[in-house]
Amino acid sequence: MPTTTTVQRVAIVTGAARGIGAATAVRLAADGFAVAVLDLDEAACASTVATIEKEGGRALAVDCDVSDAAQVEAAVARVDTELGAPTVLVNNAGIVRDNLVFKMTDRDFDSVIGVHLRGAFLMARAVQRHQTAAGWGRTVNLSSSAALGNRGQANYSSAKAGLQGLTKTLAIELGPFGVTVNCVAPGxxxxxxxxxxxxxxxxxxxxxxxxxxxxxxxxxxGRPEDIAQAVSFFVREEAGFVNGQILYVAGGPKG
Known part of the structure; x- marks a missing residue:
C-alpha cells in the first residue's frame, strides 16, 4: 500500500536566542515543528538550536534585524530554502530603552517601535505569503501588560499596544485564507x-x-515557559477558531 508522508510544518520565532523566545522555540520543536531561531546574532542562537537538536528536533539559526526590511526578506527566504516554507510565526523580538518621557530621546522611542512594531509588521508581511499559499497559518505576536500603560515606558507601551491593533487587523485580513493571528501579553x-x-x-x-x-x-x-505554553495553544490545529484575541498571561486579570 502507498504510504502517506506528512510534511513537517515550519515555525519562525524571533528574538529566540534567550528568554521567552528560546523557551517558545524549544516548546514548538517539542510540539513537532521545525523551528527557525532568529536573533540579531546567529552565534547567540546556538544554545537554543542545540537544545532542540538534542531532543531530536530540527532547528536553524538565522541572524536578522527584524526592523530592516531587506534582512527580513532574506531571512524568511533562507528559512524557506533550508527548513521549508514557514507557516507559523512568533513575533517575540524586542528591546527596552526605558526612561521618563522628558528624558526619552527620539532614538529611544524610534528604536523600540522599530524592533517591536515595525519588526512584527515586516515579519508578518513576509511570512503571510507562505501561509496564504498553504491555506493554513498561525501568527502569534508578543505584547505585554505594559500595553495598558507603564511609567517610564512610553516607547515600549506604545509598541505593545500597537501590536494588539496589528494583531486584530491581521486576523481580519488573513482569516479568510486559513490564517489565525493572536496575541500573548505577558505580565x-x-x-x-x-x-x-x-x-x-x-x-x-x-x-x-x-x-x-x-x-x-x-x-x-512568570517564567518563559508560561508564555511558551500559551503560544503552543494558539498555533495548534485545534485553535483554528480562535482568532484576533489578546491573552494576558500575568498571574491575574488584566485588560
Whole structure:
C-alpha cells in the first residue's frame, strides 16, 4: 500500500536566542515543528538550536534585524530554502530603552517601535505569503501588560499596544485564507531583560521579583515557559477558531 508522508510544518520565532523566545522555540520543536531561531546574532542562537537538536528536533539559526526590511526578506527566504516554507510565526523580538518621557530621546522611542512594531509588521508581511499559499497559518505576536500603560515606558507601551491593533487587523485580513493571528501579553516574567531592569534600579533581581510577586494574585513571577505554553495553544490545529484575541498571561486579570 502507498504510504502517506506528512510534511513537517515550519515555525519562525524571533528574538529566540534567550528568554521567552528560546523557551517558545524549544516548546514548538517539542510540539513537532521545525523551528527557525532568529536573533540579531546567529552565534547567540546556538544554545537554543542545540537544545532542540538534542531532543531530536530540527532547528536553524538565522541572524536578522527584524526592523530592516531587506534582512527580513532574506531571512524568511533562507528559512524557506533550508527548513521549508514557514507557516507559523512568533513575533517575540524586542528591546527596552526605558526612561521618563522628558528624558526619552527620539532614538529611544524610534528604536523600540522599530524592533517591536515595525519588526512584527515586516515579519508578518513576509511570512503571510507562505501561509496564504498553504491555506493554513498561525501568527502569534508578543505584547505585554505594559500595553495598558507603564511609567517610564512610553516607547515600549506604545509598541505593545500597537501590536494588539496589528494583531486584530491581521486576523481580519488573513482569516479568510486559513490564517489565525493572536496575541500573548505577558505580565512580569523573569528573564535577562527584567534582570537588567533590576540592575538599573539598583536592587537585586530577587528583590525585584519579590516586589512584583506581592502584587500578582498567584504570588509568583512568570517564567518563559508560561508564555511558551500559551503560544503552543494558539498555533495548534485545534485553535483554528480562535482568532484576533489578546491573552494576558500575568498571574491575574488584566485588560
Amino acid at each position: 512580569f516574567i523573569a528573564t535577562e531583560m527584567t534582570a537588567a531592569t533590576a540592575q538599573r534600579m539598583g536592587i537585586t533581581f530577587e528583590e525585584f521579583t519579590d516586589r512584583y510577586a506581592q502584587s500578582i494574585p498567584v504570588r509568583r513571577g
